Amino acid sequence: MDISSINWILLLASLMVAATPILLAAIGELVTERAGVLNLGVEGMMITGAICGFAVSVETGSATLGFVAAAIAGAAFSLIFGLLTQFLLSNQVATGLALTLFGLGFSALIGQGYIGIKGLSVPHIHIPVISDIPVLGPILFRHDLMVYVSILLVAATWAVLKYTRAGLILRAVGENHDAAHALGYKVVRIRLMAIAFGGACAGLGGAYLSIVRVPQWTEGMTAGAGWIALALVVFASWKPWRVLIGAYLFGGLTVLQLNLQAAGLKVPVEYLSMSPYLITILVLVIMSSGRSRAALNAPAELGRSFHASS
Amino acid sequence: MTDLLSLQGLTKAYPGVVANDDVSFTIAEGEIHALLGENGAGKSTLVKMIYGLVKPDSGAMQLFGAPYAPPEPRAARTSGVAMVFQHFSLFEALTVAENVGLGMEDAPPMGQLSREIREVSHAYGLPLDPRRLVGDLSAGERQRVEIVRCLLQDPKLLIMDEPTSVLTPQEVEILFATLNKLKAEGTSILYISHKLEEIRALCDGATVLRRGKVVGSCDPREKSAAELAELMVGEALTPPERAPAAHGEVVLHVAGLTSEHVDAFGTKLQNVGFEIRAGEILGIGGVAGNGQDELLSALSGETIGPEETVRIRGEAVGHLPPNARRLRGMLTAPEERLGHAAAPDMSLTENGILSGWQRQDLTRAGFLRRGAARTFAEEIIEAFDVRTPGPHVAARALSGGNLQKFVIGREILQQPDILVVNQPTWGVDAAAAAAIRQALLDLASKGAAVLVISQDLDELMEVSDNFAALNAGHLSAPRPARGLTMEQIGLMLGGAHDMDVADPAEAHHIKEIYEEGHS
Numbered sequence: 001m002d003i004s005s006i007n008w009i010l011l012l013a014s015l016m017v018a019a020t021p022i023l024l025a026a027i028g029e030l031v032t033e034r035a036g037v038l039n040l041g042v043e044g045m046m047i048t049g050a051i052c053g054f055a056v057s058v059e060t061g062s063a064t065l066g067f068v069a070a071a072i073a074g075a076a077f078s079l080i081f082g083l084l085t086q087f088l089l090s091n092q093v094a095t096g097l098a099l100t101l102f103g104l105g106f107s108a109l110i111g112q113g114y115i116g117i118k119g120l121s122v123p124h125i126h127i128p129v130i131s132d133i134p135v136l137g138p139i140l141f142r143h144d145l146m147v148y149v150s151i152l153l154v155a156a157t158w159a160v161l162k163y164t165r166a167g168l169i170l171r172a173v174g175e176n177h178d179a180a181h182a183l184g185y186k187v188v189r190i191r192l193m194a195i196a197f198g199g200a201c202a203g204l205g206g207a208y209l210s211i212v213r214v215p216q217w218t219e220g221m222t223a224g225a226g227w228i229a230l231a232l233v234v235f236a237s238w239k240p241w242r243v244l245i246g247a248y249l250f251g252g253l254t255v256l257q258l259n260l261q262a263a264g265l266k267v268p269v270e271y272l273s274m275s276p277y278l279i280t281i282l283v284l285v286i287m288s289s290g291r292s293r294a295a296l297n298a299p300a301e302l303g304r305s306f307h308a309s310s
Numbered sequence: 311m312t313d314l315l316s317l318q319g320l321t322k323a324y325p326g327v328v329a330n331d332d333v334s335f336t337i338a339e340g341e342i343h344a345l346l347g348e349n350g351a352g353k354s355t356l357v358k359m360i361y362g363l364v365k366p367d368s369g370a371m372q373l374f375g376a377p378y379a380p381p382e383p384r385a386a387r388t389s390g391v392a393m394v395f396q397h398f399s400l401f402e403a404l405t406v407a408e409n410v411g412l413g414m415e416d417a418p419p420m421g422q423l424s425r426e427i428r429e430v431s432h433a434y435g436l437p438l439d440p441r442r443l444v445g446d447l448s449a450g451e452r453q454r455v456e457i458v459r460c461l462l463q464d465p466k467l468l469i470m471d472e473p474t475s476v477l478t479p480q481e482v483e484i485l486f487a488t489l490n491k492l493k494a495e496g497t498s499i500l501y502i503s504h505k506l507e508e509i510r511a512l513c514d515g516a517t518v519l520r521r522g523k524v525v526g527s528c529d530p531r532e533k534s535a536a537e538l539a540e541l542m543v544g545e546a547l548t549p550p551e552r553a554p555a556a557h558g559e560v561v562l563h564v565a566g567l568t569s570e571h572v573d574a575f576g577t578k579l580q581n582v583g584f585e586i587r588a589g590e591i592l593g594i595g596g597v598a599g600n601g602q603d604e605l606l607s608a609l610s611g612e613t614i615g616p617e618e619t620v621r622i623r624g625e626a627v628g629h630l631p632p633n634a635r636r637l638r639g640m641l642t643a644p645e646e647r648l649g650h651a652a653a654p655d656m657s658l659t660e661n662g663i664l665s666g667w668q669r670q671d672l673t674r675a676g677f678l679r680r681g682a683a684r685t686f687a688e689e690i691i692e693a694f695d696v697r698t699p700g701p702h703v704a705a706r707a708l709s710g711g712n713l714q715k716f717v718i719g720r721e722i723l724q725q726p727d728i729l730v731v732n733q734p735t736w737g738v739d740a741a742a743a744a745a746i747r748q749a750l751l752d753l754a755s756k757g758a759a760v761l762v763i764s765q766d767l768d769e770l771m772e773v774s775d776n777f778a779a780l781n782a783g784h785l786s787a788p789r790p791a792r793g794l795t796m797e798q799i800g801l802m803l804g805g806a807h808d809m810d811v812a813d814p815a816e817a818h819h820i821k822e823i824y825e826e827g828h829s
Contacts, residue, residue, distance in 0.1 A: 184387075
């Protein structure tokens with residue numbers, strides 16, 4: 001193989017683009033999990049967002065409307081999960097898995113008429129001077145707007161969780177729902193909002209794939225990105241900035257894998273495809289070797305159903 | 311004095327049980343009013359109605375003469391009603407300041423809140439560092455967080471649900487001094503407890519609840535503890551008796567026991583050692599979270615360690631798992647009934663098999679002997695007066711007291727040489743508690759070695775021959791239980807940790823009343 005045939009600047013530039021879908025989905029899932037809800041339906045919500053976003057953007061000719069539609073579709077889809085787990089107290093793991101399967105089938109159904117249609121071309125921003133800096137310019141400052149929106153979203157999530165009362169209440173609900181209820185907070189309502197936020201973000205992540213990155217519709221196009229996002233939240237030990245780092249790391253692996261393939265690497269690419277999961281498992285093992293939940297940082301009520309008794 | 315809060319005919323029914331039936335009483339301004347009753351008498355439901363967590367089916371409440379019906383706790387808090395919960399409503403992974411902020415309406419910014427917490431906590435003798443994680447605090451300190459959270463809102467009525475169950479005697483004195491200071495400032499306190507001496511030392515008036523009904527109200531300072539108990543239970547209780555017996559050889563020998571913690575915020579055991587002779591009951595006291603769960607787990611075999619740390623009749627068993635220890639005659643009953651001592655959704659018969667299959671011979675060639683198992687469960691139900699339709703009932707369906715009798719009975723009927731119990735009467739009504747204590751005494755007088763771990767000091771004084779205290783994972787040297795004063799016990803339990811006294815003279819006065827009641 002020929003390493004020198006890889007254009008490293010181009011590789012690093014495409015890293016941010018490759019990471020954006022999983023970053024969006026993961027930051028949404030992080031908020032959901034901090035509220036104590038484990039939604040394994042990220043993949044299903046992403047693919048629903050992907051087809052809805054693609055369809056709306058093609059029909060209206062506006063990528064912005066496409067993203068808005070994707071966020072709404074993702075949130076609406078996640079509220080199915082919310083209704084089942086928060087009101088009907090169904091098992092969160094099973095419901096989440098069902099949501100993924102349902103989303104894959106549902107998106108294939110409504111996407112029938114959109115196969116083979118070419119999507120919009122989304123413009124990249126160009127800021128004079130900054131975008132023209134050699135090396136850094138193409139890597140950091142010549143992307144489409146959503147790349148920067150996703151980073152802003154991480155910053156906003158971090159600030160809200162850390163500095164605002166709303167964020168404190170959200171964390172409190174994920175930490176001890178009985179105590180939060182005793183203090184008079186509406187556990188179910190707060191969790192539904194967190195679930196909807198997670199769904200909207202996953203929808204945006206899916207739409208980024210179908211509107212910007214590919215850009216067209218194919219069945220099952222998320223191809224496991226939702227699962228990577230779930231792994232990413234654990235990898236980041238439920239901290240927003242670590243999600244950003246992890247997303248770029250995992251995104252980088254994806255891009256590297258494509259480039260190595262093109263450069264004719266002899267090692268099967270499957271090893272690189274597995275690597276995000278292997279890294280997550282490794283990180284989990286290392287973090288949990290301390291035997292304490294505090295070190296792991298997992299919300300204490302993660303995946304537990306809440307029912308206001310008496 | 312004018313009435314602060316008055317309740318008229320409050321009634322609340324749950325499916326199958328009337329939790330409160332036509333409850334009426336009044337609390338005056340600046341009064342410390344006791345709500346007295348056994349577990350399950352309906353005290354918690356009543357205060358939840360006052361705090362807006364539960365809506366009454368019928369009846370009315372008045373606060374300062376105006377109708378009062380809080381739809382949710384927020385409304386109660388804005389009206390000036392604050393509550394310190396029995397099972398703390400705290401978030402372990404959040405800091406003290408964040409915890410306090412969550413319980414307040416319009417909490418100020420964190421910096422200002424931290425300052426206020428420091429000031430208020432020092433003013434009332436309950437120092438707190440607002441930056442610490444609640445998970446790292448002791449039980450007493452956690453309660454301070456709750457109290458400070460209430461005080462910052464300048465309450466007119468403070469509800470305290472069983473506040474002293476997690477405190478050392480010295481900490482209780484300081485708490486009482488704080489409460490008296492609050493009372494002097496005009497705050498009323500609704501004080502819920504089943505500890506009669508405390509109520510006699512602290513309260514101006516008392517309302518007694520039994521099975522959801524008010525059965526009496528009195529001035530607790532004019533009644534004796536026995537009279538109050540009779541009012542509360544509805545019958546005179548006979549204290550447990552035991553035949554004096556000489557202690558035999560050392561059966562259980564523990565030395566150099568050091569362990570990892572069971573859960574993230576637990577306490578490690580530090581070089582714990584003791585021995586128990588045949589026929590002896592050793593009581594281990596201590597405030598919750600000082601290593602009790604870890605000690606039980608190390609003795610039951612759930613945590614295993616070096617061979618020599620635990621010896622049964624000289625045989626080193628520290629490395630053996632639970633089943634092997636059971637075979638050698640050491641049985642355990644952990645604190646948590648549902649989920650640890652018993653599997654909630656399995657029947658009593660199955661729960662009997664889970665612990666007794668070896669000693670009671672309930673399996674053959676890997677198959678269950680259903681008939682024998684049912685007989686075993688029926689024997690337990692019979693011998694320990696477990697009120698249940700039959701052994702086919704799921705453990706979850708039993709009340710706390712009945713399940714506890716079953717769990718303890720299951721171990722005792724296997725005729726252990728050593729029995730280790732943790733919190734044998736936690737949350738159990740007085741009659742069942744007396745029966746369980748009597749059973750432990752009977753077991754010891756038949757020659758078994760019994761280890762009772764408990765937070766209830768009165769219980770330990772009643773049953774133990776020797777008493778030792780567990781504090782921050784360290785076990786004090788055992789001392790004969792007879793003749794120990796509350797003050798000595800308190801010092802063994804680690805004294806007042808780092809609490810201040812709001813008013814030393816007052817604390818001293820309260821202590822005297824408290825000691826009087828005990829002697």
